[in-house]
Structures are given as C-alpha cells and as structure tokens.
Amino acid sequence: xxxxxxxxxxxxxxxxxxxxxxxxxxxxxxxxxxxxxxxxxxxxxxxxxxxxxxxxxxxxxxxxxxxxxxxxxxxxxxxxxxxxxxxxxxxxxxx
Amino acid sequence: xxxxxxxxxxxxxxxxxxxxxxxxxxxxxxxxxxxxxxxxxxxxxxxxxxxxxxxxxxxxxxxxxxxxxxxxxxxxxxxxxxxxxxxxxxxxxxxxxxxxxxxxxxxxxxxxxxxxxxxxxxxxxxxxxxxxxxxxxxxxxxxxxxxxxxxxxxxxxxxxxxxxxxxxxxxxxxxxxxxxxxxxxxxxxxxxxxxxxxxxxxxxxxxxxxxxxxxxxxxxxxxxxxxxxxxxxxxxxxxxxx
Numbered sequence: 001x002x003x004x005x006x007x008x009x010x011x012x013x014x015x016x017x018x019x020x021x022x023x024x025x026x027x028x029x030x031x032x033x034x035x036x037x038x039x040x041x042x043x044x045x046x047x048x049x050x051x052x053x054x055x056x057x058x059x060x061x062x063x064x065x066x067x068x069x070x071x072x073x074x075x076x077x078x079x080x081x082x083x084x085x086x087x088x089x090x091x092x093x094x095x
Numbered sequence: 096x097x098x099x100x101x102x103x104x105x106x107x108x109x110x111x112x113x114x115x116x117x118x119x120x121x122x123x124x125x126x127x128x129x130x131x132x133x134x135x136x137x138x139x140x141x142x143x144x145x146x147x148x149x150x151x152x153x154x155x156x157x158x159x160x161x162x163x164x165x166x167x168x169x170x171x172x173x174x175x176x177x178x179x180x181x182x183x184x185x186x187x188x189x190x191x192x193x194x195x196x197x198x199x200x201x202x203x204x205x206x207x208x209x210x211x212x213x214x215x216x217x218x219x220x221x222x223x224x225x226x227x228x229x230x231x232x233x234x235x236x237x238x239x240x241x242x243x244x245x246x247x248x249x250x251x252x253x254x255x256x257x258x259x260x261x262x263x264x265x266x267x268x269x270x271x272x273x274x275x276x277x278x279x280x281x282x283x284x285x286x287x288x289x290x291x292x293x294x295x296x297x298x299x300x301x302x303x304x305x306x307x308x309x310x311x312x313x314x315x316x317x318x319x320x321x322x323x324x325x326x327x328x329x330x331x332x333x334x335x336x337x
Contacts, residue, residue, distance in 0.1 A: 003170040006137050006294055007324055009318075009320045009321055009324045010318075010319065010321070012324055015291050015317075015321055015324055015325055015328075016324070016328050017304075018218065019112070019328040019329055019332070020328070020332070021144035021217035021218075022214060022217065023329065024331075030217070030218070031220075034197055034218065034219070037188065038227045038248070041316075041317070042316065043096065044098070044316035045100065045220065045316040047096065047097055047101070047219060048098075048315040048316045048322075049218075049315070049325060050215050050218035050219040050298040051101060051215050051219075051264045051299075051315055051319070052217065052301055052317070052325045052326060052329075053214060053294075053298065053325055053329055054210075054211045054212060054214040054215025054216075054218065054300055055211055055215070055297050055300035055326075056301070056325070056326045056329035056330060056333075057210050057211055057214040057220070057329055057333065058207040058208065058210045058211030058214070058297065059207065059279065059297060059301075060178060060179075060329065060330050060333040060335035061174050061175070061203070061206060061207050061209075061333070062176040062204075062207050062279065062282050062283065062293065062328070063279055064174075064179055064181050064245055065162055065170075065174045065178060065181055065203045065206070065245050065336055066200070066203060066248055066249060066282040066283070067181075067183055067186065067248035067249075067277055068246075068247050068278045068281075068282050068287075069246070069247065069278060070336065071278055072235075073278065074265070075154050078265075085228050086289040087282060094179075094180050094181060094183075095148055095149060095150050095180060095182045095184065095185060
C-alpha cells in the first residue's frame with residue numbers, strides 16, 4: 001500500500017502506478033502511467049487494466065454506500081493482514 | 096480498441112441510465128448521473144475530503160441540478176467523493192429527510208455505473224461519454240416481496256428467497272448469471288433491475304464469479320494476480336474495507 005514493497009506480480013509496479021494516477025488529479029502522471037502499461041504489457045492488457053480500475057472504483061462505492069459487511073469466513077482469513085495494514089482504521093473513520 | 100463484450104456491456108449500461116427505473120424516472124436517473132459527475136467539482140466535497148471528519152465541515156453542496164432533493168444531492172456527492180467514510184448514521188439521516196431505501200439503492204447503482212465507466216475511460220485515454228437522452232415512462236415501483244432487513248443498511252433479497260415474480264438476479268451456477276449471493280452481490284438486490292444493471296457491467300469490466308474462481312484459465316489480457324492487485328489498490332485508495 002505504501003509502494004515500497006515488491007508485489008511479486010509481473011508488471012505490478014506499472015499497474016499500481018496506473019491505478020494511483022487514474023484516481024488522482026495529475027493528468028500528466030496518468031498519461032505517463034498509461035504509456036508504461038501499454039509498453040510493458042500491451043494494448044489489450046491496458047484496456048483490461050483500466051476496466052478493472054473502473055470496475056472497482058464503482059464497486060467500492062456500492063459496498064460502502066450500502067454498508068455491506070465482510071462475510072465472517074473472509075474476515076477470519078484476512079484478519080492478520082488487515083491488522084498489519086491497519087485496514088481497521090477505515091471503519092473507525094465512518095460517520 | 097475495446098474488446099466487443101466490454102464495449103457492448105458499457106453501451107447497454109449507459110443506455111439503461113436513461114430508461115425509466117424502478118423508483119426514478121429516466122430524466123431523474125440522468126440527472127443523478129450528471130450530478131455524479133458534477134460532485135467532483137463541489138467545493139464543499141473538496142473541503143470535506145481533506146478534513147479529519149466530514150462532519151467538521153458545514154455548508155451546502157454546489158449543485159448542478161436543483162430539481163433533485165437535498166437528500167439526493169447529499170447522497171450523490173458523498174458517495175462519489177468520500178465513500179470510505181459513509182456510516183449508517185449518515186444513511187439514517189437521509190431516510191429521515193425523506194429518501195426511501197428503494198430510491199437510495201437505485202441512486203447508488205446509477206452513481207456506481209457512472210463512476211465505473213468514467214474512471215475506465217479516463218484511465219484508458221478514451222473520451223468521456225455524453226449522457227444519454229432520457230426516455231419517457233413511469234418507474235415500475237417493484238419491490239421483491241421477500242426482501243428482508245438485517246444484512247446491511249437496506250433490505251436485500253437473498254438467492255434462496257427469489258420468487259418467480261422476481262427478475263433473474265442470481266441464477267444458480269452454471270447459468271448465464273452465476274452469482275452465488277455474496278454480500279456484495281446482494282447489496283443492490285432490493286431493486287432487482289438496478290442490481291442487474293450494475294452487475295452486467297461489472298462482470299464485463301472485471302470477471303464473472305465463475306471466471307474469478309477459475310485459476311486454471313485466464314479470461315483477460317491481465318492475469319488473476321494482476322487483476323486482484325489492481326482491485327486491492329483501488330479499494331485501498333477508496334478506503335474500502337470490503
């Protein structure tokens with residue numbers, strides 16, 4: 001989440017940079033990040049990457065606007081890295 | 096440039112914005128879509144987004160469309176600009192202000208569709224789509240008789256409670272719709288056509304449940320790990336725990 005840890009996913013750094021730029025205000029950074037993904041993974045991958053980014057920009061709003069709880073099995077599986085990543089702070093900020 | 100199934104799903108979802116919905120007219124739905132886009136330019140939303148708490152910033156939204164109620168405008172602006180800090184008390188205030196849970200669910204679906212498509216197109220370097228022309232017709236006002244409270248802020252329709260009167264929301268595997276009823280899939284089920292509107296689009300942009308679980312095959316030009324890396328990043332940026 002802080003960008004300093006290697007993802008172990010091929011093209012991970014470029015994909016994360018595009019996700020960050022797509023949701024951010026810097027148009028120049030977006031152009032650069034898009035070009036990097038296209039150059040490293042190809043046009044079809046760029047389209048599917050940006051489609052996933054768009055999809056999750058939408059679905060996170062569905063989850064948070066409806067107040068959907070995480071299913072208990074998923075919460076149990078995720079408990080350790082939720083704690084490590086401090087994801088619980090998201091819940092504390094809800095008003 | 097865009098694969099055919101994605102282009103088709105996007106076109107259908109976009110046209111569905113303009114059709115009469117279940118609780119909103121076509122004109123109201125397009126107004127919600129336009130306000131969703133406009134919310135990113137709202138000074139109140141910009142101040143709230145950087146404040147320690149959105150409650151710390153008082154004021155009125157700068158709105159594009161005055162025909163929408165104050166509650167609708169507040170819902171649209173907050174969902175678009177600060178979704179990660181929405182709490183149930185905020186939702187209950189909307190209810191107290193006169194917004195029905197059914198109308199709210201349909202509004203959420205419209206905001207989600209517009210957000211998803213706009214973000215995709217901006218990220219891909221494609222032109223933003225013009226909003227569709229509203230279609231005439233009255234909302235159906237259909238509410239599933241077996242929708243129940245208890246899962247989240249609104250009532251939902253579980254797969255096992257679907258009746259023959261309900262539209263096909265889930266269809267047991269291996270149908271064309273293979274939604275097994277995870278909480279996120281149930282989220283919009285109080286308004287079945289909104290759930291279908293959203294999930295038909297999402298599955299073309301992301302993957303269906305079956306494709307997501309089929310690790311023996313890649314269905315996209317990016318791999319399962321790459322897809323989930325992106326999904327996790329966007330969720331973190333939006334402060335979404337689910």
